[in-house]
Amino acid sequence: MALKGIKWVGIDFGQCLMSPSSLRNPHMFGDIGKLLGKQEMIPVWIDRMRRLKEKYKTYSLVKEKHREEILTFVLDNDREAYEIFGQKEPELLSMAPGLLEFLIWLNGEGIRPSVVSELKKTLGPVGTDMITKFLVIKGILKHFKYFITPHGKMDLDTGEKFERYKGTSKESGTLYDELLKELGKEGIRPEQCVMIGDKRSTDIIPPKKRGFVTIQYTGHVDEGPCEHSDYYGKTFFEVKEILQGL
Amino acid sequence: MADKKYALMKWKDGWQEVVRVESDAIDFNKYYVIERKEYFGRVVINRPEGEVPGLIVIDRAPMEISEIVMVDGGDQRKLEQASTYQEGTRLEYHYDLQRGDARLVEKIKGEIGEVLSRRGISAREILSKPALEKAKEIGSIGKAVHVVGGKKQEDLIGFIELLLEEMA
Numbered sequence: 001m002a003l004k005g006i007k008w009v010g011i012d013f014g015q016c017l018m019s020p021s022s023l024r025n026p027h028m029f030g031d032i033g034k035l036l037g038k039q040e041m042i043p044v045w046i047d048r049m050r051r052l053k054e055k056y057k058t059y060s061l062v063k064e065k066h067r068e069e070i071l072t073f074v075l076d077n078d079r080e081a082y083e084i085f086g087q088k089e090p091e092l093l094s095m096a097p098g099l100l101e102f103l104i105w106l107n108g109e110g111i112r113p114s115v116v117s118e119l120k121k122t123l124g125p126v127g128t129d130m131i132t133k134f135l136v137i138k139g140i141l142k143h144f145k146y147f148i149t150p151h152g153k154m155d156l157d158t159g160e161k162f163e164r165y166k167g168t169s170k171e172s173g174t175l176y177d178e179l180l181k182e183l184g185k186e187g188i189r190p191e192q193c194v195m196i197g198d199k200r201s202t203d204i205i206p207p208k209k210r211g212f213v214t215i216q217y218t219g220h221v222d223e224g225p226c227e228h229s230d231y232y233g234k235t236f237f238e239v240k241e242i243l244q245g246l
Numbered sequence: 247m248a249d250k251k252y253a254l255m256k257w258k259d260g261w262q263e264v265v266r267v268e269s270d271a272i273d274f275n276k277y278y279v280i281e282r283k284e285y286f287g288r289v290v291i292n293r294p295e296g297e298v299p300g301l302i303v304i305d306r307a308p309m310e311i312s313e314i315v316m317v318d319g320g321d322q323r324k325l326e327q328a329s330t331y332q333e334g335t336r337l338e339y340h341y342d343l344q345r346g347d348a349r350l351v352e353k354i355k356g357e358i359g360e361v362l363s364r365r366g367i368s369a370r371e372i373l374s375k376p377a378l379e380k381a382k383e384i385g386s387i388g389k390a391v392h393v394v395g396g397k398k399q400e401d402l403i404g405f406i407e408l409l410l411e412e413m414a
Contacts, residue, residue, distance in 0.1 A: 031394075037385050039396075
């Protein structure tokens, strides 16, 4: 069935198109220790990483907001180990179930989705941040059109950067305001836009308040029902079925 | 503040364990249990009759191992998942150990040869270095040919040393 009323699709990154369930501490720190010939440090690093998670509640928060403590506390300032940690991370993360099939289908329908994410670092060339590095390693970069972040927007074909999103945020909704201004110039209305994500506060409530169709992805984190979620999908196979029905 | 503090835990069946904690520990924050499917591989190794079999426990992506070779023992196998066996909640995936000419060791030897040639050093020269210097050099060769010590760095050093001796 072809898509009728949908002209734009945005997908969140963390815990949505990217699934961290395959990134396990024993695998990650096991590889680092073995690569450096420091096998005896593996259980020590794993224990410290688990304690850091208890300090900040989730691994996402550790990695997004307290990453330097992985270097200073977990790895004892071992820069070589920290560098390997950064290289291994996108390798060990996996794609959400059904994502590749979904992207191929959506592209076939004439829509190249955008990654909409709260990138914490300044936007560099493709492959220098965690998110585009992941897209490159998994071979799915070509299926996406733009990378939209509070640090700017990047054309994933050309690497060209656009400053206009700077200073916006998903949670306040200012990022979606900018997005709608741009899409409006192309004649795309809010109800023709679909935002897919797991976090209600950033991916669901702000876009829904602006008229987007929202799909709450519950495959990794399930924050429970939300009055602003139009649909729920546990896999991207389900997300595809939802879009086919719109 | 006491110099030493301990967490004492008691199970429903009366079992009691004690674990030393940080001396600045204040009180308990929370307790939780994680339930998750874990996979562990077990390589079982035949030894002479009467001896207990050797065992290597694999905790890194065990379902993705494709080949195993007994270096200096001649046994080369390709792994092919063949059957499953269930006993209560335990599910085992059994693999066929297909004999074959994997040539994995020869490939690694070839790569070591290339590294030595690039670095302008011979196997004999490396083997004659003092122990510490030799270990460092061998560790760097291991990195270049993408082989790491699974349990201990000494395993990698010993393995590469064996190959270097054959190449010398």
